Amino acid sequence: MSRVLVVDDDPHIRELVRAFLRHAGFEVDEAANGVEALAALEAERVDLVIVDVMMPELDGWELCRRLRERYDYPVLMLTARGEPADRLRGFELGSDDYLVKPFEPLELVARAQALLRRYRIATSQTVSLGTLWMDRRTFEVTVGGEAVTLPRKEFELLFKLAGSPGRTYARDQLIEDIWGSDYQGNERTLDVHVSRLRERFPEEQHGFRIRTIRGLGYRIEPVP
Amino acid sequence: MSRVLVVDDDPHIRELVRAFLRHAGFEVDEAANGVEALAALEAERVDLVIVDVMMPELDGWELCRRLRERYDYPVLMLTARGEPADRLRGFELGSDDYLVKPFEPLELVARAQALLRRYRIATSQTVSLGTLWMDRRTFEVTVGGEAVTLPRKEFELLFKLAGSPGRTYARDQLIEDIWGSDYQGNERTLDVHVSRLRERFPEEQHGFRIRTIRGLGYRIEPVP
């Protein structure tokens, strides 16, 4: 899932943009000005930034410039001013695209997708825990720097658990998520996969372990 | 130096665009229609394609679609029609940007530069892995210093895999990227090409191997 930060001082525009982006499957963060935006970027991973030019505090140009100093996110500028000189300024400051208000929301979505496609972060999803690192998009897994290959079910199970260390997942929940809600098979199957994961990743070596919560399910925990 | 192919049936527009791009330091190729464009792309390395939508022979939409089947160049569409529906169509077909005539030449230059900046970050035209080296622009391949020639499909497949060693590509993904999203053929075809690549490059000799990830697809890995 791609995460977009929308920076605009007008709440109505933010709402409009948010609605369309969400509908298109993006996760959306918001900021009302440049200062908030920088704070949000400190706190959260983001794949794309959409910036309004006219803002109080710290305007879009300046924000764009500062973003470039520090990050490598693609930036889409959004503004009421459509003069060629303004457009050029945006590009010079390092923005990747430029859209003039009033804009067609679907065009904004399309441009956002095009940027992300180029940028190749469109669907990257990773988790890490202890020495474990997993990427759901590429099915890459490394433990302690070593690449390993996991069978699909084991991958899905471990990815699920490792995504929320400390959280207990009910057996039913895991089965539903990994095998689908219409699973008719044996109860023991889940145990077998857990067992194989434990065998594959002895807890002493990798900084995590899968714990059984009797009567409930499983959780993954870091182990010091 | 970046090379841009400008595809437009209007010589005046081509001249205008060429002048500005050259001034900005690009090398410029020209084509008057889609057919010429495809021929030019066969013959020459190109970094960016600027396409007019309205052209005789083979129009911009169709050209864009065909480009996407085969290459991974960024594409900037150029047209007199500015309706949102048209813009969206361009993006769906895989274009990366869209500019409406009449346009400000300097904005075209700026957008071209922005696309190339992203493109450079995101992609590379050559890959190497173990003793393998491949150049997508010229279709050159060498293993252990020896030049070899690969059939097109095998080249595309190997290039794709070798571009991200360790990453598992889903069968669907590979088929879509290499055969196009409307592939109707046999499932086994992909396997056959993988099989032929394995036969051609025995893993003991070349420092890489193609691994099957059952239920998912394939990945290429270095082998020590």
Added chain:
DNA sequence: GCGCGTGTTCACATTGAGTTTACGTCCACC
């Protein structure tokens, strides 16, 4: 036409991920 290179399809063999089975172990509760 003929040979050659490439891509596709087919038929059959092989494999290994996922599941089930069977039985052992653990833990809570009485």
Added chain:
DNA sequence: GGTGGACGTAAACTCAATGTGAACACGCGC
């Protein structure tokens, strides 16, 4: 310390996914 349900796991099983040799299809240069 006995009992029953919940869980662990080695081993057997199963079948869809894959590997591959061979045949076929197509275009191209001679």
